[in-house]
Amino acid sequence: MIRAIIRPEMVEKVVDSLDEAGYVALTKMEVIGRGKQKGIQLENIYYDEIPKTMLMLVAEDDQTSQIIEIVSESSHTGNFGDGKIFVSSVDEAYTVRTRTSNL
């Protein structure tokens, strides 16, 4: 399972580039968070929590490195706040419609 926390304005770009590479299925959710920089200070206003979008997709083990490459390339701007990508393990995946254990 790959979870990527990225800038909300980059989501469509990331989704499109994943689509081109053949990774169509994904889930996205709105999240709020902050990173090492403890939010952001814009002149007098200090933003403690910054809205982000989390993309979640489950893929086979050998595809993860390609997905990480695609996501990190298309969501990269070089500034603080580009986001993070986390990879965790999934024991089993089931499709409800077919009642089978596959992706």
Next chain:
Amino acid sequence: MKEIMAIIRPKMVSKTKEVLDSLGFPAMNAVRVMGRGKQKAILNEVSFEINEPDLLKVEGSMRYIPKRMISLVVPDEDASLVVEAIIKVNNTGQIGDGKVFVCPIDQALRIRTMEKGDKAIS
């Protein structure tokens, strides 16, 4: 311990909750998410009427479909029972029924009592 994450139709959530409750798993989290599957978000998956017949046939004519993600943490031996129950309740045979993922959980802690491991989720 296993975390069971199920992405299901929003209208099936209350039914799923009832069944899990009757099996003895009342605790869960639910999040509103948007997503799409292999079929690229086809239009006839949503519950409201769509007047354009041409649009219905186009694959990927909607970017995302609203879904609900429920997640619950259960002991190892109960994982297959919960998965089975979720699949049984949510199966309609149509595209968009959702996915169920089972992920390993290393540690759980109940903050109120500081209980750890299986005790924290029982």
